Amino acid sequence: MNLTIDIIISGLINGSTYALLAIGFSLIFGVARIVNIAHTAFYMLAAYCIYVVTQKMGLNSVWAMLAAIVLVTLLGMITYKFLINPIREHESAVLIATIALAIIFQEILLNVFTGTYLSVPALIDGYFTILGVKVFYQQLLTFCAALLIMGLLWALLGKTRMGLAIRSTAQDREVANLMGINEARVAMMTMGISVGLAALTGAVVVPLTIVEPHMWLSPLIMMMAVVVLGGLGSLKGSFIGAYILGFAEALVVFLAPMGAFLKGSVALTVMILVLLLRPEGLFGVYFEEER
Amino acid sequence: MNKFSKRILFLALAFLFTLSFCTILFAEEIKIGVIGPMKFVQGKGHWNGAVLAAEQINARGGIKVGAERMKIKLIQADSNEFLSITDATNAMERLMTKDKVDFVVGGFRSEAVLPMQDIAMEHHKIFIDCGAAHPELCLRVARDYKTYKYFFRGTPFNSKYLVQAAFIHVGTVAYMMKKYLNIPKIKIAIVAEKALWADPMIPASQGFFPKMGMEVVGVWRPSPVATDVTAELSAIQRSGAHIIFTVFSSSVGIPFARQAGELKIPAIQVGINVEAQKDGFWRATQGKGNYVICSNTYARGVQDNELTAPFVYAYIRKYGEVPTYTADTYAAIMYALKPTIEAAGTLDSDRLVSILENRVYLTPSGTVKYMKDAEGRPLHDLTFGPGFLTGIATQWQNGRLVGVWPYHWKMTPQSPEVTYKGIVPMKLPPWMYKAYKK
Numbered sequence A: 001m002n003l004t005i006d007i008i009i010s011g012l013i014n015g016s017t018y019a020l021l022a023i024g025f026s027l028i029f030g031v032a033r034i035v036n037i038a039h040t041a042f043y044m045l046a047a048y049c050i051y052v053v054t055q056k057m058g059l060n061s062v063w064a065m066l067a068a069i070v071l072v073t074l075l076g077m078i079t080y081k082f083l084i085n086p087i088r089e090h091e092s093a094v095l096i097a098t099i100a101l102a103i104i105f106q107e108i109l110l111n112v113f114t115g116t117y118l119s120v121p122a123l124i125d126g127y128f129t130i131l132g133v134k135v136f137y138q139q140l141l142t143f144c145a146a147l148l149i150m151g152l153l154w155a156l157l158g159k160t161r162m163g164l165a166i167r168s169t170a171q172d173r174e175v176a177n178l179m180g181i182n183e184a185r186v187a188m189m190t191m192g193i194s195v196g197l198a199a200l201t202g203a204v205v206v207p208l209t210i211v212e213p214h215m216w217l218s219p220l221i222m223m224m225a226v227v228v229l230g231g232l233g234s235l236k237g238s239f240i241g242a243y244i245l246g247f248a249e250a251l252v253v254f255l256a257p258m259g260a261f262l263k264g265s266v267a268l269t270v271m272i273l274v275l276l277l278r279p280e281g282l283f284g285v286y287f288e289e290e291r
Numbered sequence B: 001m002n003k004f005s006k007r008i009l010f011l012a013l014a015f016l017f018t019l020s021f022c023t024i025l026f027a028e029e030i031k032i033g034v035i036g037p038m039k040f041v042q043g044k045g046h047w048n049g050a051v052l053a054a055e056q057i058n059a060r061g062g063i064k065v066g067a068e069r070m071k072i073k074l075i076q077a078d079s080n081e082f083l084s085i086t087d088a089t090n091a092m093e094r095l096m097t098k099d100k101v102d103f104v105v106g107g108f109r110s111e112a113v114l115p116m117q118d119i120a121m122e123h124h125k126i127f128i129d130c131g132a133a134h135p136e137l138c139l140r141v142a143r144d145y146k147t148y149k150y151f152f153r154g155t156p157f158n159s160k161y162l163v164q165a166a167f168i169h170v171g172t173v174a175y176m177m178k179k180y181l182n183i184p185k186i187k188i189a190i191v192a193e194k195a196l197w198a199d200p201m202i203p204a205s206q207g208f209f210p211k212m213g214m215e216v217v218g219v220w221r222p223s224p225v226a227t228d229v230t231a232e233l234s235a236i237q238r239s240g241a242h243i244i245f246t247v248f249s250s251s252v253g254i255p256f257a258r259q260a261g262e263l264k265i266p267a268i269q270v271g272i273n274v275e276a277q278k279d280g281f282w283r284a285t286q287g288k289g290n291y292v293i294c295s296n297t298y299a300r301g302v303q304d305n306e307l308t309a310p311f312v313y314a315y316i317r318k319y320g321e322v323p324t325y326t327a328d329t330y331a332a333i334m335y336a337l338k339p340t341i342e343a344a345g346t347l348d349s350d351r352l353v354s355i356l357e358n359r360v361y362l363t364p365s366g367t368v369k370y371m372k373d374a375e376g377r378p379l380h381d382l383t384f385g386p387g388f389l390t391g392i393a394t395q396w397q398n399g400r401l402v403g404v405w406p407y408h409w410k411m412t413p414q415s416p417e418v419t420y421k422g423i424v425p426m427k428l429p430p431w432m433y434k435a436y437k438k
Helices: A002-032 A039-056 A061-087 A091-113 A137-159 A161-171 A173-178 A183-208 A217-230 A235-255 A257-277 B003-026 B041-059 B085-097 B110-122 B136-143 B159-181 B201-211 B230-239 B253-262 B308-319 B325-344 B349-356 B430-436
Strands: A127-130 A133-136 B029-036 B063-065 B068-078 B103-106 B126-130 B151-155 B187-192 B215-220 B243-248 B268-273 B293-296 B360-363 B366-372 B378-382 B392-397 B400-405
Touching (some): A002 A133, A002 A217, A039 A061, A039 A091, A061 A091, A061 A183, A133 A137, A133 B230, A137 A161, A173 A183, A217 A235, A235 A257, A257 B230, B029 B041, B029 B085, B041 B103, B041 B308, B041 B325, B063 B325, B068 B085, B110 B151, B126 B325, B136 B378, B159 B268, B159 B392, B187 B201, B187 B230, B215 B230, B230 B253, B243 B253, B325 B349, B325 B366
Parallel strands (some): B029 B068, B029 B103, B103 B126, B126 B151, B243 B268, B268 B293
Antiparallel strands (some): A127 A133, B366 B378, B392 B400
């Protein structure tokens, strides 16, 4: 019984981080067909931003979080305008450009901060015990943030004019354009929301992790796995896929402690198995070119 | 002064200037390659230790090689070995073929040092390893002396002795727990990162702890770069472990210590945690790494011998932090290479090897004596034990990294008691008293 509780709680916590990252990635892919490999690099930039504001400038964590989200979102939109938009029609070029961008961010941070492992204080310090399992308040915050973001995105996409524009663009860019929707602006706004979500993830997760210039790589692999598992471009798929892989990881740690380092590989194996049965992923979205 | 004299004076000055410039330019130098992951703390330690040694030696006129004095020129090589072993071998190849160094010091990951070793040996250059612990590095010397004789271990001692020292630290903590917390049977969890150097430590630990009267409750192998270990910690807490034996050299040492401290897991961490050796650990764990005990080489105020304090404080004055073990490039240059070159009066590698392997010499961390294997073949590995190298154990106590071992330590019941100057008693976390004290 104790083991089950441990697995459930760990799975929910692991899954929340992946969900936060994967939703943002999935959103921009679903709307603009942009595979933004630099998504987790923006998450890393937010983490460094929080480090600078809290540890170097001595300001409060909440201010640091807000500054990180605003600055990184702006940077994401600038990146879209000057780097991604000009080559947007060439998907492979976008893919390569965003890989290059992520590596540029990594190298800049490596040169400025070196490879020293850094950390930031928790937004809410301490832990609570639930059914005998100790859970950080920060982890609870991550879990709540994942649910809240999902709720807000659902409201944004389903209840607002902007959401309607985003959905229309996601369904058929050309027709949306003919209907008077400024497709380029929608894509840019979506990029802003997507990168903002990466920054928010960085902000809530960074106190639980260490800040270093390669911290974008490991979540990138898991995020891609979640998105592929859930179905490219499907927000619901990303959300559910994230928790499936989160639980897969927790199962490995608790049932095979000697193989705890394999938790990432096992999660990726789960992804492959699902894809063998459903190549489009759990909730795959078909695009007009594929219909 | 007439025009002709002025011209003569000008020519004389120009000649003198050119002569002195050429003397500086073409003066004989000893080139020492310093190889390590330079963008990381380990590489910085390599470089800083070497720079300190070179500055001190050059300030005294350099190294006496036969009749002349030669200054040291350091060549930095970024091995980037955490990320790419190919980068590491390329860096070593560059040192050999482009920079044409006379000696190499450094190296950190065993996985990278093994191929780096092959390159240095191929060029017959002495390579003093200042970071990798795998025994294979020195076993190669015994097995194929002709090829590998140019390799010497500088620091740390091999993983067999690292684990032996760590077992002694665990035994000391277990004794304290029995004494102060009245725990009759100590339960121990083994947590080792998944890395080559840590692999031999798992069976050794599983075999040895029961002989020490402890119960091994489980083995966990997180990734060396894991950032969240709360699941592992939950499982460890459920196992009822009193001691967590850590085997970490990578970044996982930080989140593990931070999260265990924050969750107040009622078990003390003892073992190897390279990140916990650094001054920055307290800040990196946001102060949650309190009471973590780890094997170490240097700490403020701790003196193994008369060379320890001058080195440690010179290092702190120059770099603002306590040296970690990779800074033993200092000892490699100052106490291994310099006296050997001066004794040989040449830079010939073969001649130097024959002198160095037979020397017994003092360094800031203890006395170096190179071992031989059971068949009497040279290993160029470091001797462990009282009177030689023992290392120290340090513990984070309320923001200070203090030396806690050897403290009234006897290697055998007949051995003399060893306590280094500046060592203080270990402390158990208060939450352990709360959890176990009846």
